Amino acid sequence: MELGVELNLEAILAEIDLSQTSSTEGAANEERYDELRSLSSNALNDIFQNSWDDLSRKFYLLGQGDQISLSITDLEIPQVEDPELPRISRVVLSGVLPSQAKEVMFGWSADLGVMVLRVSEDEVTSFADYVDPGEMSPAIEVSNWQPLSGWQSFFTFIPVGFDHILPKGLDHILFVVGLFLLSTNLRILLWQISTFTAAHTVTLAFGTLGLVSVSPSIVEPLIALSIAYVAIENILSSKLVPSRIGLIFVFGLLHGLGFASVLAEFGLPENGVIPALIGFNIGVEFGQLAVVLTCFLTFGYWFNKKPWYRKVLSIPMSVVIASIGLWWAVERVFFA
Numbered sequence: 001m002e003l004g005v006e007l008n009l010e011a012i013l014a015e016i017d018l019s020q021t022s023s024t025e026g027a028a029n030e031e032r033y034d035e036l037r038s039l040s041s042n043a044l045n046d047i048f049q050n051s052w053d054d055l056s057r058k059f060y061l062l063g064q065g066d067q068i069s070l071s072i073t074d075l076e077i078p079q080v081e082d083p084e085l086p087r088i089s090r091v092v093l094s095g096v097l098p099s100q101a102k103e104v105m106f107g108w109s110a111d112l113g114v115m116v117l118r119v120s121e122d123e124v125t126s127f128a129d130y131v132d133p134g135e136m137s138p139a140i141e142v143s144n145w146q147p148l149s150g151w152q153s154f155f156t157f158i159p160v161g162f163d164h165i166l167p168k169g170l171d172h173i174l175f176v177v178g179l180f181l182l183s184t185n186l187r188i189l190l191w192q193i194s195t196f197t198a199a200h201t202v203t204l205a206f207g208t209l210g211l212v213s214v215s216p217s218i219v220e221p222l223i224a225l226s227i228a229y230v231a232i233e234n235i236l237s238s239k240l241v242p243s244r245i246g247l248i249f250v251f252g253l254l255h256g257l258g259f260a261s262v263l264a265e266f267g268l269p270e271n272g273v274i275p276a277l278i279g280f281n282i283g284v285e286f287g288q289l290a291v292v293l294t295c296f297l298t299f300g301y302w303f304n305k306k307p308w309y310r311k312v313l314s315i316p317m318s319v320v321i322a323s324i325g326l327w328w329a330v331e332r333v334f335f336a
Helices: 009-013 030-037 041-058 150-165 170-182 186-208 216-236 242-266 273-303 309-334
Strands: 002-007 059-063 071-076 089-094 103-108 115-121 124-131
Touching: 002 009, 009 030, 009 041, 041 059, 041 071, 103 115, 124 150, 150 170, 150 242, 150 273, 170 186, 170 216, 170 242, 170 273, 170 309, 186 242, 186 273, 216 242, 216 309, 242 273, 273 309
Parallel strands: none
Antiparallel strands: 002 089, 059 103, 071 089, 115 124
């Protein structure tokens, strides 16, 4: 059995805990990481190969509950092109399954961060899921392999979309909370959420189908600024003005491009692109509705009629959200 693993080899060799940080800037062992980043692909290959005996303990492949020894079959390390961006390498690992094994589970050490796991053959996906740091994947059958049908693709990608909002999409959560804080009036909220949904659906589809491509180094800072803008406007105005609807549409286009990058990590099933896309989008909407419902039940229902609601809750929470959005924008531009 072969496993293709794409990861940041330098961060692993420098022993940076990827479950605790999304950036190597300021991380422990940053100097060692930068040193490894400057190496040629051949030099890094040698270091990784020589370290594999120790590093192999971070990768877990279980067949019928037994640990399967993994060896390196191939290692693809690109040359450094942009020193500001992480170098993503591909390691092909192989192991011999027990003859009686009917299913396998895969996982890795918690310090390697969140895993995006995709099972495929000839680029046709049969399974896709997030695996939390240090956790094992669900059991995956190794016999009677079949590609995902259209309906299977649809239902498989609904939880992927939901997970990208709750709990993994803090930036999207803060944006939706920012929309909620302007007013708990259902009509006003519906206008905003509907506009945001329509916009991100468009760019999610275009980005996933390869019709539009914008670098994450541009999209991610702009998403952070969109969060800050909505929160700042909450502070300055208590009413929905027409210009806000237009801006929310533009912001929705940006967030859709962010969603598309998630689907690019998973890889869409070749024979179920549209069902998977629809399922993912529905999952995102369920996640957004869950955020709105949580806000409503936590404080909106109980306090929205109080004369102090805006002064005590809406404005202070918007200040916090705006501060986070502005910091993220700076971080994503200068420290990514």
